[in-house]
Amino acid sequence: MQRRKFLTLIGGGVVLAAGGASAFVATRTPTEALAPWDAAGAAQYDDPRLHALSYAVLAPNPHNRQPWKVKLRGAEAFELYFDTDRQLPHTDPFDRQLTIGLGCFLELMEMAANSVGFAVATELFPAGHDPAALDRRPVAHVTFSGAATSADPLFAYALQRRSTKQPYDTTRPVPRDVLQRAMSAVRIAQAGGSTEAELTQYLRDLTEQALLIEIETPHTYKESVDLFRIGKAEVNANPDGISFSGPMFESLRLAGVLSRETVTDPSSVAYRGGIDAVTTNCRTSMGHIWLVTETNTRLDQIAVGRDWLRLNLATTREGLGLHPMSQALQEYPEMAALYADAHRRLAPDGGTVQMLGRIGYGPTVPASPRWPIEAKLVSD
Structure with a gap:
């Protein structure tokens, strides 16, 4: 939420805390939840697997669920598992998006391993998988070796990567060559992208409509609200889900404007401000990028995750x-019409549109909270 949004809320009746309370909110950065960004690759990781995994936990993933668990095997291998407690049954009923997040994890892990001279061999779903839902079988078995390898140039941007969920500068178009350079990082999926005015406006409208459907459908919106972490204490205690931290949100919390109750009340300032914030994001998109696969298997979804991570790093570089x-690609009944419309427009020759993102030039945003790799290690 930008300062303009916050001033709008003040106009609606919010009074900022003064004196000691103001000093209190000014110190509300959730430093514990952000510590994994500083710990990535730190000297304490003598084990190359932990070095690589300390980066992998920073990978983008839906609703910041961080759905990964890791079992170390012997001295050179590990198994990646899906945490079945982190499913999104309403907005991601087949775990497709969460599988994409696991693909992001694997790609960033491999980049980090390569950066210190280790090659990795990855066997996906060694015990099989269910196309209807992920389960407790391993997602991947990964083996490290000291074979000569070189760092991917994109890895240099791993710690700078962000999901820029803010309005973009509508006076600054995205040059076509910049878009093409970013898209060239995609290796497996079919990458599409456009900054053309008519398609950009169509996708602005599509993404706005999809967000409103998700918010106005009670069970899908509740799935998000249940994952809200409001204020420093909640974010540090649970550095996953959707975080609202920093002086601005802490002030709203203290004033009673921002709570799980107010964000579900359509008449509240918090609800109306939230709608305004997300629709403004859609309306300031300066172009879009999407990824398509011919089929929609678990292997496709992992591959898309790898490419989405690469695309994130390439846009950061640019x-x-x-x-x-x-949201328009989610497979639940209320979204069916927009799902079909998005596929007609973005995959006219068939296939599955796996990811869609807005692009543009925006402000610098803080990193998202993360659990450290130590919290994700499990034993038999």
Whole structure:
């Protein structure tokens, strides 16, 4: 939420805390929840697997669920598992988007391993998988070796990567060559992208309508609200889900404007401000990027995750903001009409549109909270 949004809320009746309370809110950065960004690759990781995994936990993933669990195997291998407690049954009923997040994790892990001279061999779903839902079988078995390898140039942007969920500068168009350079990072999926005015406006409207459907459908919106972390204490205690931290949100919390109750009340300032914020994001999109696969298997979804991570790093390299806006691609009944419309427009020759994101030049945004890799290690 920008300062303009906050001033709008003040106009609606919010009074900022004064004196000691103001000093209190000024110190509300959730430093514990952000510590994994500083710990990535730190000297304490003598084990190359932990070095690589300390980066992998920073990968983008839906609703910041961080749905990964890791079992170390022997001295050179690990198994990646899906945390079945982190499913999104209403907005991601087949775990497709969460599988894409696991693909992001694997790609960033491999980049980090390569950066210190380790090659990795990855066997996906060694015990099989269910196309209807992920389960407790391993997602991947990964083996490290000291074989000569080189760092991917994109890895240099791993710690700068963000999902820029803010309005973009509508006076600054995205040059076509910049878009093409970013898209060239995609290796497996079919990448599409456009900054053309008519298609940009169509996708602005599509993404706005999809967000409103998700918010106005009680069970899908509640799925998000249940994952809200409001204020420093909640974010540090649970550095996953959708975080609202920093002086602005802390002030709203203290004033009683921002709570789980107010964000579900359509008559409240918090609800109306939230609608305004997300629709403004859609309306300031300066172009879009999407990824399509011919089929929609678990292997396709992992591959898309790998490419989405690469696309995130490539847009970071180009100074572009990238914000996933895949609500119209979600497979639940209330979204069916927009799902079909998006596929007619973005995949006219068939296939599955797996990811859609808005691009543009936006402000610098803080990192998202993360659990450290140590919290994600499990034993038999």
